[in-house]
Amino acid sequence: MMGRRPVVVLDYPAGQAAGGISFDYSYGAGLALQRFQSEDRRRIAYLDSNQEGVATTRGAAVAAAAAGAGVELIVGACLDSAPAARQAVRELLEEHGRIDGLLVFNDLMAAGAMKGLHDAGRAVPEDCAVIGMDGVPLGELVTPELTTLALDLRAVGRSAVDLADNLLSGAIQAASDEASLILKHQLVLRQSA
Numbered sequence: 001m002m003g004r005r006p007v008v009v010l011d012y013p014a015g016q017a018a019g020g021i022s023f024d025y026s027y028g029a030g031l032a033l034q035r036f037q038s039e040d041r042r043r044i045a046y047l048d049s050n051q052e053g054v055a056t057t058r059g060a061a062v063a064a065a066a067a068g069a070g071v072e073l074i075v076g077a078c079l080d081s082a083p084a085a086r087q088a089v090r091e092l093l094e095e096h097g098r099i100d101g102l103l104v105f106n107d108l109m110a111a112g113a114m115k116g117l118h119d120a121g122r123a124v125p126e127d128c129a130v131i132g133m134d135g136v137p138l139g140e141l142v143t144p145e146l147t148t149l150a151l152d153l154r155a156v157g158r159s160a161v162d163l164a165d166n167l168l169s170g171a172i173q174a175a176s177d178e179a180s181l182i183l184k185h186q187l188v189l190r191q192s193a
Contacts, residue, residue, distance in 0.1 A: 006167035006174055008160050018167045019179030021159055025061030025133075028149040028185035029103065032131045033069050035147070035193055036101035041129060044101040045074035045092055047085060047113055058105055058133065074099060082112030089116030100128050101193075107132035111142045114192065129193035133185070144191030151185055159183065 006018030013020070036044050044066070048059035055063065059075070066073040074096050078088035085104065089112075092099060102117075104110035110132030114124050122128050124144055132139060135150020159181055166172040172179050 006164060008164050018174035019163045021181045024182050024184045025058045026065050029062040029065035031187040032103045032149060033065060033071055035187060041101035043099045044071055045099045047088055047104045048077040049080040049105040050077040082108055085109035085112030086116040089113045090120055093120050102128055102130045104132050107134045107136045107139050107146060107148055110146055111138060124192050131193045135188060147190045147193035148188050149185040150188045156183060
């Protein structure tokens with residue numbers, strides 16, 4: 001479709017693309033788990049997006065980071081929506097009882113998860129700290145404001161444009177190691193954790 005122009009993909013296996021930018025979800029998960037552990041939270045859960053019973057890339061990274069940190073992780077999954085996350089959290093609490101730390105697939109689902117905790121009479125962050133992933137502006141609009149694993153979207157955009165420019169100019173060869181970039185999340189601390 002793009003002819004001879006190089007294609008750069010974001011957060012997706014490069015396949016036949018000339019280059020790609022992926023995100024180090026293991027690093028981000030490690031930041032979240034460290035935050036929970038620093039607050040002496042021990043019953044930690046992860047709410048993944050439901051991909052027909054298969055863990056997402058984020059979910060696999062979170063599980064690996066938890067195993068590496070010696071954290072016994074409670075895992076749930078639901079559709080990628082706030083209402084589904086709200087219901088899934090209620091079910092997690094019914095099945096597993098007390099959860100005091102919750103990492104969520106994205107910020108939208110985290111907003112729904114906080115509603116589910118509220119429905120169950122659980123205060124955020126006093127009873128259960130919540131951390132989302134993405135860093136979208138929604139996190140500043142919910143109460144309490146959402147702690148999140150954020151990507152600098154401007155930096156992601158700049159990296160993609162620079163990579164495409166270098167591929168076009170020949171400074172970087174298509175499908176080379178230099179054409180695959182990995183960016184890291186930052187933990188943005190707000191009120192929810």
